[in-house]
Amino acid sequence: MRSTPSHHRDVELHETDILAWLREEDSARLEKLWALADDTRRAHVGDEVHLRGLVEISNHCIRDCGYCGLRADNRGIARYRMTSEEILGCAADAVRYGYGTVVMQAGEDYGIDTDWLAGIIRRIKADTPLAVTLSLGERPIEDLKAWREAGADRYLLRFETSDRALYQTIHPDARGQVSDRFAILAQLRRLGYEVGSGVMVGLPGQSYESLAHDICTFRALDLDMIGVGPYIGHPETPLGQGNWSPPRADGEQVPNTELMTYKVVALTRLVCPEANIPSTTALATLNRAEGRELGLARGANVIMPNITPPRYRRLYEIYPAKACIDETSPASHTGIAAWLEAIGRKPGCGRGGRAHGGSRT
Numbered sequence: 001m002r003s004t005p006s007h008h009r010d011v012e013l014h015e016t017d018i019l020a021w022l023r024e025e026d027s028a029r030l031e032k033l034w035a036l037a038d039d040t041r042r043a044h045v046g047d048e049v050h051l052r053g054l055v056e057i058s059n060h061c062i063r064d065c066g067y068c069g070l071r072a073d074n075r076g077i078a079r080y081r082m083t084s085e086e087i088l089g090c091a092a093d094a095v096r097y098g099y100g101t102v103v104m105q106a107g108e109d110y111g112i113d114t115d116w117l118a119g120i121i122r123r124i125k126a127d128t129p130l131a132v133t134l135s136l137g138e139r140p141i142e143d144l145k146a147w148r149e150a151g152a153d154r155y156l157l158r159f160e161t162s163d164r165a166l167y168q169t170i171h172p173d174a175r176g177q178v179s180d181r182f183a184i185l186a187q188l189r190r191l192g193y194e195v196g197s198g199v200m201v202g203l204p205g206q207s208y209e210s211l212a213h214d215i216c217t218f219r220a221l222d223l224d225m226i227g228v229g230p231y232i233g234h235p236e237t238p239l240g241q242g243n244w245s246p247p248r249a250d251g252e253q254v255p256n257t258e259l260m261t262y263k264v265v266a267l268t269r270l271v272c273p274e275a276n277i278p279s280t281t282a283l284a285t286l287n288r289a290e291g292r293e294l295g296l297a298r299g300a301n302v303i304m305p306n307i308t309p310p311r312y313r314r315l316y317e318i319y320p321a322k323a324c325i326d327e328t329s330p331a332s333h334t335g336i337a338a339w340l341e342a343i344g345r346k347p348g349c350g351r352g353g354r355a356h357g358g359s360r361t
């Protein structure tokens with residue numbers, strides 16, 4: 001438990017305040033927002049940056065999301081599914097690098113058999129001290145339950161946008177079932193997972209009002225982890241081709257910029273002071289030199305280095321030109337730990353679960 005230093009006061013933001021910050025353009029005022037977010041981050045989750053090793057275990061997907069390059073309709077990419085030996089090798093790498101968590105992510109791939117993955121989770125939990133996070137799409141509750149029983153600790157499922165009409169047009173239903181990610185997030189919570197979600201910033205058709213509502217929804221869901229990144233157009237998708245019109249065009253379009261993403265990261269920290277918030281790959285893709293560092297300076301406290309074998313990594317193209325961080329990238333030879341020290345932070349010890357401080361009511 002961490003006590004909040006006496007000089008720090010949490011700010012209380014209402015939806016109208018959030019909306020005003022999203023529209024704020026004055027750089028001096030924005031400096032204030034960054035400072036508020038950074039103070040709140042330090043007071044509630046400290047200077048540790050938790051490292052989660054990301055393993056992209058399969059790029060197969062049955063869905064046809066309008067924004068994502070892994071969509072089933074995209075025949076232009078070679079599909080792969082890692083073997084259990086390969087996945088366990090990556091988990092061993094995560095331990096070797098000193099990470100506290102391994103994240104297994106994939107498209108919604110029913111070739112990932114429930115029991116097969118449960119076996120892998122059991123092995124990782126038996127052989128390593130790692131926390132296991134899953135990010136495998138909208139699987140049936142039986143699967144989520146089996147994986148939780150096998151020892152999985154956390155599950156990530158972004159709700160992408162709280163605007164229902166927009167969500168439905170960019171995220172067609174599959175398997176004859178209406179996609180209700182909020183219902184799945186509630187199931188995950190009941191199963192005892194730490195629950196992560198998030199949105200894309202600047203989705204075509206996203207209004208400022210709906211984005212402000214997304215941020216309030218993070219608070220309402222009391223999320224343990226929140227990932228936000230800019231929407232990046234993929235040329236092999238309907239949205240990326242501009243071949244798509246939003247369900248309504250009344251609100252003003254949110255830009256998918258670096259600045260807007262920082263605003264969302266900072267506001268997310270203010271509304272969810274204890275959450276684990278990554279400085280995301282999508283953000284780093286917009287600014288390779290400084291995006292990750294600025295995310296960490298404006299509210300984030302997690303980095304997800306990519307530990308997928310390089311031969312698969314390039315095939316996991318959710319959006320083009322993904323900026324991957326790994327043990328060789330940050331400051332050339334020095335590795336991630338040294339890079340963090342250089343920016344005044346330190347690698348997290350242990351698994352880096354959600355903080356539960358006393359100051360939250």
Ligand code: 5AD
Pocket residue numbers: 067068069157158160199200229230231232233234282318319
């Ligand atoms: N641009 C940015 N983020 C994307 N994602 C999927 N496609 C894109 C894109 N084109 C994000 C979604 C998903 C996460 C794994 O990646 O938010 O939940």
